Amino acid sequence: MDRDRLDPKGLIREAYRIDGIGPGECRSIFLDWALSHSDDTPTGDSIARLLERHASLHPHHPMTQVLREGLGQVEHPRRRGGWRSRPRED
Numbered sequence: 001m002d003r004d005r006l007d008p009k010g011l012i013r014e015a016y017r018i019d020g021i022g023p024g025e026c027r028s029i030f031l032d033w034a035l036s037h038s039d040d041t042p043t044g045d046s047i048a049r050l051l052e053r054h055a056s057l058h059p060h061h062p063m064t065q066v067l068r069e070g071l072g073q074v075e076h077p078r079r080r081g082g083w084r085s086r087p088r089e090d
Contacts, residue, residue: 005038005041006046006049006050006053007033007050008036008038009032009033009036011029011032011033012029012030012033012050012054012063012067014029015029015063016054016057016058016061016063021062021063022062023062023065023066025062026062026063026065026066027066029063030063030066030067030070034070044071047067047070047071048071050067051064051067051068051071054067055067055068
């Protein structure tokens with residue numbers, strides 16, 4: 001069997017198979033998936049592809065909502081703090 005590049009551990013797939021799973025458990029599973037996500041594909045692209053794969057079959061599943069939230073949260077890191085953010089005298 002070929003390894004799924006989007007979901008190598010099968011975490012997202014298995015979340016959809018768990019009866020009665022709630023949003024909190026889905027967020028935990030999503031976090032585990034995100035932490036183990038490979039760097040060769042942008043995370044946002046992978047989330048979008050997972051949504052394409054699962055959302056049409058499970059539109060009201062909590063994992064679908066978590067994936068949509070994750071897609072909305074993906075943004076490039078911004079610099080916070082450091083000497084450039086401190087007030088300076090001209």
